[in-house]
Amino acid sequence: MEREIFREFLYKKGLKLTKERQRILDEVFAFHGHFDPEGLLKSMRSRNIKVSKASIYRTLPLLVESGLVEQVEKNDKHAHYEHTFGHEHHDHLICLKCGAVIEVFSPKLEAIQDELCRESNFKGRTHTLEIKGYCCNCKETR
Amino acid sequence: MEREIFREFLYKKGLKLTKERQRILDEVFAFHGHFDPEGLLKSMRSRNIKVSKASIYRTLPLLVESGLVEQVEKNDKHAHYEHTFGHEHHDHLICLKCGAVIEVFSPKLEAIQDELCRESNFKGRTHTLEIKGYCCNCKETR
DNA sequence: ATGGGTGCAAATTGTTTGCAACTTA
DNA sequence: TAAGTTGCAAACAATTTGCACCCAT
Numbered sequence: 489m490e491r492e493i494f495r496e497f498l499y500k501k502g503l504k505l506t507k508e509r510q511r512i513l514d515e516v517f518a519f520h521g522h523f524d525p526e527g528l529l530k531s532m533r534s535r536n537i538k539v540s541k542a543s544i545y546r547t548l549p550l551l552v553e554s555g556l557v558e559q560v561e562k563n564d565k566h567a568h569y570e571h572t573f574g575h576e577h578h579d580h581l582i583c584l585k586c587g588a589v590i591e592v593f594s595p596k597l598e599a600i601q602d603e604l605c606r607e608s609n610f611k612g613r614t615h616t617l618e619i620k621g622y623c624c625n626c627k628e629t630r
Numbered sequence: 631m632e633r634e635i636f637r638e639f640l641y642k643k644g645l646k647l648t649k650e651r652q653r654i655l656d657e658v659f660a661f662h663g664h665f666d667p668e669g670l671l672k673s674m675r676s677r678n679i680k681v682s683k684a685s686i687y688r689t690l691p692l693l694v695e696s697g698l699v700e701q702v703e704k705n706d707k708h709a710h711y712e713h714t715f716g717h718e719h720h721d722h723l724i725c726l727k728c729g730a731v732i733e734v735f736s737p738k739l740e741a742i743q744d745e746l747c748r749e750s751n752f753k754g755r756t757h758t759l760e761i762k763g764y765c766c767n768c769k770e771t772r
Numbered sequence: 773a774t775g776g777g778t779g780c781a782a783a784t785t786g787t788t789t790g791c792a793a794c795t796t797a
Numbered sequence: 798t799a800a801g802t803t804g805c806a807a808a809c810a811a812t813t814t815g816c817a818c819c820c821a822t
Contacts, residue, residue: 644800644801645801645802646802648803650802650803681803681804682803682804682805683804683805684805685804688802707811707812
């Protein structure tokens with residue numbers, strides 16, 4: 489399914505669905521969770537999937553633009569992504585001590601965001617909410 | 631006031647309130663809005679305020695840790711900050727077309743975030759909500 | 773066949789660091 | 798005066814790019 493979406497997206501932009509782009513897409517959707525470009529590369533290399541670092545860096549923005557992938561957690565020095573298609577939207581609680589990422593979702597939150605957009609006459613597309621603090625394991629031991 | 635807070639913060643950590651740190655603090659609080667390290671440096675240089683790039687990069691994390699400044703808008707390749715002391719907390723609507731940043735605030739939103747933290751037994755410290763989309767001027771013309 | 777795409781390695785860019793000289797508490 | 802701090806320039810790390818060859822359409 490995500491293949492179709494990506495193919496369509498590329499087609500509309502006059503871009504080509506190359507083997508490499510396919511492979512990257514597949515890899516991104518092969519597992520659930522966050523990833524970064526370097527990790528993606530390593531993961532693919534370890535499975536003998538031929539792809540260059542440059543192609544990964546060139547493909548990720550396309551995946552984001554197509555709406556299949558989102559950039560999240562931009563705190564670290566390198567970019568983190570997660571695929572969103574076929575996933576419920578969710579937000580993140582990030583532990584400042586151990587780095588744990590807890591996914592949360594609240595319909596009320598979504599509703600309020602819509603409200604905020606309406607009030608500002610703003611057409612919301614995507615959003616990111618990150619709450620940083622201490623997870624249940626770390627909050628005692630500070 | 632922010633000077634006192636910073637001084638106190640540094641004191642507790644056994645750090646010193648140097649001229650450079652003062653100057654950076656003053657500059658950060660001299661105007662309202664977002665900034666990045668490079669811009670801060672240029673702004674200071676243009677007013678003949680003596681400071682090195684290294685000091686800026688070394689001081690900003692201290693300002694963040696002290697709670698006087700927050701890191702926001704982590705989409706771009708470089709870090710963006712804004713001072714928060716003496717400011718209401720707010721979130722951001724970011725226009726994907728013209729780059730406009732609209733500040734919004736909703737008490738309901740804050741309340742729900744607290745609720746989310748409680749549900750996950752998480753001790754929230756700070757949070758960032760960014761909604762990306764199109765502002766009132768750009769949403770028509772797409 | 774044509775225009776986009778790839779891999780590589782070199783280039784860029786934002787940020788960090790080692791070090792000698794200097795300040796602050 | 799002891800411990801932290803500065804500025805500089807060199808070092809880093811993540812990402813981007815130029816180019817010659819390659820491959821979807």
